[in-house]
Amino acid sequence: MSRTVVVTGLGATTPLGGDVASTWEALLAARSGIHLLNDPKFADLPVRIAATAKVDPEDVLEKHEVRRMDRSQQLALIAAREAWKDAGAPDLDQERLGVAVATGVGGAISLMEQYDILRERGASRVSPMTVPMLMPNGPAAIVGLEFGAMAGVHTPVSACASGAEAIGYGAEMIRTGRADVVIAGGTEGCIHPLTLAAFAAMRALSTREDNPAAASRPFDRDRDGFVMAEGAAILVLESEDHAKARGAHIYATYGGQGLAADAHHIAQPEPEGRGVMLAMNRALADSGLSTKDIFHVNAHATSTPAGDVAEAKAIRKVLGADADHAPVTAVKGVAGHLLGGAGSLAAIAAILAIQNRIVPPVGNLENLADGVDVDVVMGKPRELPAGDIAAMSNSFGFGGHDVVLAFRSN
Amino acid sequence: MSQDILAGLAQIVNEVAGIPAESVQMDKSFVDDLDVDSLSMVEVVMACEDKFGVTIPDTEVKNLNTVADAVNYIAAHK
CATH class of the missing domain: 3.40.47.10 (Thiolase/Chalcone synthase)
Known part of the structure; x- marks a missing residue:
């Protein structure tokens, strides 16, 4: 069932x-x-x-x-x-x-x-x-x-x-x-x-x-x-x-989740993002989505030197050329890191983005870091296209936990 | 003096359990009428000890069924 x-x-x-x-x-x-x-x-x-x-x-x-x-x-x-x-x-x-x-x-x-x-x-x-x-x-x-x-x-x-x-x-x-x-x-x-x-x-x-x-x-x-x-x-x-x-208002459809672990270090992210990629691919599979369906990624991106670039690389590797139509944002630039509340805040932001067809910019992003080869939203919000679209929301934790959620627009 | 103790106790019960102070009357049972559970009762007792300068041992707490029981105990041991 x-x-x-x-x-x-x-x-x-x-x-x-x-x-x-x-x-x-x-x-x-x-x-x-x-x-x-x-x-x-x-x-x-x-x-x-x-x-x-x-x-x-x-x-x-x-x-x-x-x-x-x-x-x-x-x-x-x-x-x-x-x-x-x-x-x-x-x-x-x-x-x-x-x-x-x-x-x-x-x-x-x-x-x-x-x-x-x-x-x-x-x-x-x-x-x-x-x-x-x-x-x-x-x-x-x-x-x-x-x-x-x-x-x-x-x-x-x-x-x-x-x-x-x-x-x-x-x-x-x-x-x-x-x-x-x-x-x-x-x-x-x-x-x-x-x-x-x-x-x-x-x-x-x-x-x-x-x-x-x-x-x-x-x-x-x-x-x-x-x-x-x-x-x-x-x-x-x-x-x-x-x-x-009951005629409820529906914001979005839950697609699925991808769970993995880095098996690398208690606090440092694995630099190749292998656990991240595993979780993202599993989220796609669990959701029955392909990379073509992904039009937005809400990144974990906490503003640490090591984590952000490793995540960006993983997003590019998983989505391939389809990353070009998946603008990336991160809420932590303005909200800070809510730790145990971060993953659900990111999920809400991803849901509102695909519902309202607009992605907030990354706060305080002025000069994109070297090695970030994805379409990070800078300066002002970015519109998303009409039609059926899906978003992914990444969350990682000390201990090497990788959790990726996917949502579809309604 | 009992009226002052009742007023002070009512304020404590209000702060601990959110029960309107005016509901805290002498004939009311903490458990049956005021819905003060056992954990809240511990807090009420601690606050009473601080406010009224009394000591209410655990062995006595189980005898404090009504508001009047508590007011009378405090009045007798202040």
């Missing part, structure tokens, strides 16, 4: 905006959400550049919701509520509703805050919500409880590919008949002195403190690392039959 899966709802809260519409508008305008962290707790760090949520979740949620949830959970719940409403709040048997919401890091802030409380005030003051707040499946569980999902609540974890892997997992739940509707995506809310110090220790982060808004510059000659971001992006996936029966 393999059923067609469609996308019927979108939700997001990101450094670009508190919902999908404002996030998409900022992507098209290439308006950066990246800034310097001015809080004194970040003062002594080698890197103080980050992209915090444009709308603070504490301003959106009720006070009692905030105190019971880790920040990654707060962001996920806000995005899930938007996606669910956007999908028309489908009325269905709760045994047919599933959740696949991922995070890369989980409740690190809660863990560290409670450790501070333990040291300063003792065990009797450690919150009874500590475990639910720090567990990586917490965001999925919170979303599942909100909507009463009983088909299964899942949390694939693959660092910065997690959000994409969750979408693929959720789609499989529908394809195989386990669920009719799945709320799927990723979230991250872990900007803290320790996580910044840790990524900085890997020399993974941009240090462009004189111009933070321009620090993240995928595919640019002068890129020097990624920028940590927070936020969540959530999709409502639905069986095509179920969506059509």
Whole structure:
């Protein structure tokens, strides 16, 4: 049994905006959400550049919701509520509703805050919500409880590919008949002195403190690392039959996924992009698409020196001459790197691109890096042709995870 | 004094569980009427200890079924 899966709802809260519409508008305008962290707790760090949520979740949620949830959970719940409403709040048997919401890091802030409380005030003051707040499946569980999902609540974890892997997992739940509707995506809310110090220790982060808004510059000659971001992006996936029966608005059809691993290094990308190519080819096969059908690629491109060029080479090798009609973009130039939320934000951007026939430019891309032989969208948005088109969305994670999703226009 | 404790407790229950403060009345049961689950009850107790300067041991918490139970315990041990 393999059923067609469609996308019927979108939700997001990101450094670009508190919902999908404002996030998409900022992507098209290439308006950066990246800034310097001015809080004194970040003062002594080698890197103080980050992209915090444009709308603070504490301003959106009720006070009692905030105190019971880790920040990654707060962001996920806000995005899930938007996606669910956007999908028309489908009325269905709760045994047919599933959740696949991922995070890369989980409740690190809660863990560290409670450790501070333990040291300063003792065990009797450690919150009874500590475990639910720090567990990586917490965001999925919170979303599942909100909507009463009983088909299964899942949390694939693959660092910065997690959000994409969750979408693929959720789609499989529908394809195989386990669920009719799945709320799927990723979230991250872990900007803290320790996580910044840790990524900085890997020399993974941009240090462009004189111009933070321009620090993240995928595919640019002068890129020097990624920028940590927070936020969540959530999709409502639905069986095509179920969506059509209730007259739901359909953004796009889920094509399929390609999963692979680099088997190379814990953090460095494999320079030939073999795992990336394997995942892209598998996504094409799983989707029943050929390279001729691909008219857009949303790249993982984090603005690191090694990763971006390796990915561009892999895209060219997989698509061959068809890469000439597949403009490439990357959201991280303006949104920063949402880690566990990155893959689902990229998926939403790819879906909106093929739906609206327009691809946002890469933020801060001024001079294309040597070795990038694909059509990267620079400066202003690029229109896409009418007719049936498909897009691919790439996501990779520390550990060598390669996850590629494909979507078809409706 | 009980009125002050009730008002303070109502504020805590509101912040912890999102229950309107005016619903927190003396005759209400935490579990049955106010839907305060066991984890929230731990938070309520911790907040009461901080706010009222009392110690409420776990062995006592299970006896605090109604709002009145909690108010009376706090009043007696302040």
